[in-house]
Amino acid sequence: MNLKTRIKKSMEIWWIKFNGDSERIPFENKDIPEGAVGFIYKMRFTRNGQEYLYIGKKNFYSNRKKKFGKKALAKVTDKRKKKYEIIKKLSYENYFSSNKEIKQAHKDGIYVDRLILKICFSKSELTYEETKAQFQHEVLENDKYLNGNILGRFYKGKI
Numbered sequence: 001m002n003l004k005t006r007i008k009k010s011m012e013i014w015w016i017k018f019n020g021d022s023e024r025i026p027f028e029n030k031d032i033p034e035g036a037v038g039f040i041y042k043m044r045f046t047r048n049g050q051e052y053l054y055i056g057k058k059n060f061y062s063n064r065k066k067k068f069g070k071k072a073l074a075k076v077t078d079k080r081k082k083k084y085e086i087i088k089k090l091s092y093e094n095y096f097s098s099n100k101e102i103k104q105a106h107k108d109g110i111y112v113d114r115l116i117l118k119i120c121f122s123k124s125e126l127t128y129e130e131t132k133a134q135f136q137h138e139v140l141e142n143d144k145y146l147n148g149n150i151l152g153r154f155y156k157g158k159i
Contacts, residue, residue, distance in 0.1 A: 014041075014093070016116040027116055029093075036060055036119050038126045040133055043097050044113040045105045054099050054146045055117075055139055057130040062088045099146050127151075 015024040016031070038059040045052055096106045096114075106112050117133060120126040131151055139145035140156045149155045 014114050014116055016119075024115065032060055033119060033121075035121050037121055037123055039092075039119045040117045040126070040129045041097075042115045042117055042133075043099075043102055044115070045102065045110050047105060047110060051144055052101065052105075052146055053137075053139075053144055054097050054102055055130070055133050055137060056097055056099075056147075057120075057126050058092050058095055059090055059126070060092065062090050064088065101146050 014027040016027040017024060038057055040055070040057050043054045043056075096103050096112060102112060118129050120129055134140075134147060134150045137145065139147040140150060140154060140159055147156070
């Protein structure tokens with residue numbers, strides 16, 4: 001592995017809180033608890049001396065419904081069933097938020113600190129904890145946060 005690849009790998013580490021806020025340890029695939037659905041994260045980077053933050057959520061898995069093909073549909077005994085579910089593990093390792101500024105900072109080679117705040121075990125818990133963290137950190141009132149809205153209902157310029 002060349003130096004550029006090693007540096008890039010070290011820049012893409014996810015960290016997780018340990019012992020409250022006092023310590024952080026690297027997070028890897030083997031650390032995903034059984035039954036976990038996703039996690040709440042905080043990303044941070046500095047550009048031109050200004051610190052920027054973002055709070056969001058990421059699923060570990062994707063559930064998708066796909067239509068049966070002709071051969072598979074012929075084998076189905078229950079004719080009402082037209083789709084089947086595919087569960088796919090999502091690649092969170094290379095995930096740098098849905099926010100365009102964070103993605104651009106990463107492309108520009110700026111170090112983006114990625115911290116997992118909490119691991120959640122249901123979709124509703126995931127949404128609740130993300131919303132709770134966003135309100136607690138006052139992401140819509142503070143300009144250092146890049147979040148533009150909460151739940152698509154509360155917007156930065158309209159509160």
